[in-house]
Amino acid sequence: MRVHANRDSALVLAAQASKAVPRITTIPELKGIHMEADARLAMLTMTATNQEVSIRASMPAAVEESGSAVIPADLLPDILKRLPGDQVSFSTVGPGIIHIGSAMRSTGSTS
Secondary structure, three states: OEEEEEHHHHHHHHHHHHOOOOOOOOOHHHHEEEEEEEOOOOEEEEEEEOOOOEEEEEEEOEEEEOEEEEEEOOOHHHHHHHOOOOEEEEEEEEOOEEEEEEEOOOOOOOO
16 A cells, blocks of 8 residues: 555544544454555545444545555554644555655745
8 A cells, every 4th residue: 555645634534533443442453443545546545443333534645556554543643643744645565564654745945
């Protein structure tokens, strides 16, 4: 998976999806947000569930490579809040490993 998106919009999606994550659970899969990038649709979708209610939120994104990952719901919104700049990138780099980074927009200054 390789996707670039607006950081603030991704933060809103993560916050919305995380509302479905149960506070206490013995099922590890329910503690995460499932993130799916679809290159054909140019969409980033985040989904979470507590087995009774599911929340699925999508946004347009620049998807270079389709794929998916599950990120702990208690970490994703905090990571996105702390990133500088207005763009975020998500890239899976191996099994169970995702790189989340930011790209600051150029100010266009000249010398």
